[in-house]
Amino acid sequence: MVRGKTELRRIENTTSRQVTFSKRRAGLLKKAYELAVLCDAEVAVIVFSQKGKLAEFSSKSNVLETIERYRSYTKPNGNSNPAKQDLKNLKEETTTLSKRIEFLEATKRKLLGENLEGCSKDELNDLESKIEKGLRTIRLAKRRHLEDQIENLQETQNHLLTKENEELREKLHQQYNNVVPENNDSEDANPARNRVDVVTDLSIALPSPW
Known part of the structure; x- marks a missing residue:
């Protein structure tokens, strides 16, 4: 259904005119607020009712600031x-x-x-509080940095110990393979003679951080 065009003219009925004024005024101020927020624009709206009641909106703290800015932009002849x-x-x-x-x-x-x-006593107390707060933040950052370093060192040490242990195992395995029995019969008769038992005190452990 096509909406017909409304003819703009003064509303004769007093009650209807007052109701329409209240609704249109609220809509106008809302649109001004949206324009100021969405577009970061400086907006000021001033409305006087038929009875002289003032309604205003300003994106600044005071409508006068926007009015003064407008005046400074406008010369007496109307040029900006x-x-x-x-x-x-x-x-x-x-x-x-x-x-x-x-x-x-x-x-x-x-x-x-x-x-x-x-400086007054209150100012000195405030400075002391700020310095203490800053020191706590610095100490916390330093502690985290040291913990990260210790963790990285532990991971590196663990990796090196693991690698060293694997190399020792490989060497022991090669030494065991190089042991050749003189007589196969004696090897079959006493297989325990060809077994090499190695006892080592090597252990893998994380070093103390301190």
């Missing part, structure tokens, strides 16, 4: 000046980053034990 605003934003961002760098540098020096004269 985006280059000037971009330069202003760049300067503000540079100033903010400079202050942030100064703060980080000051914090770094304090963590190294420098420039602590002007």
Whole structure:
């Protein structure tokens, strides 16, 4: 079923007009929110009802911020000046980053034990807590690193011992095969004479990690 085109004109019935205003207003603010979130756009919407009730939405903390930005982009004759605003934003961002760098540098020096004269007791306690937390993290990483090294050494040592044991077995096997009996009759009569028993103290075990 094809939906007919609705003619846009003022709703005469007061109740219907108020209901439609509430629904359309909510839909408009929702669309503005979706546009701001999905497209990372700066959006501001201002709506006054027939009775003067205000409804607003802003992706910023305050609608005035968006209005001020709009004013800075617009000259009295209506022409926009985006280059000037971009330069202003760049300067503000540079100033903010400079202050942030100064703060980080000051914090770094304090963590190294420098420039602590002007710190309060709470600031010193906070620094101490941060240092202790960092030391715990470093010790944990160091312990894991040592455990990995020990595990690798144990695996390597085990591999070498296994290889050495196999080589010794091979040598003993060759020595046993090189023993030739002088008389086959005596060999049949006393087969125990041709048996070579080897006793060794060799054992395979993992070395102590410490």
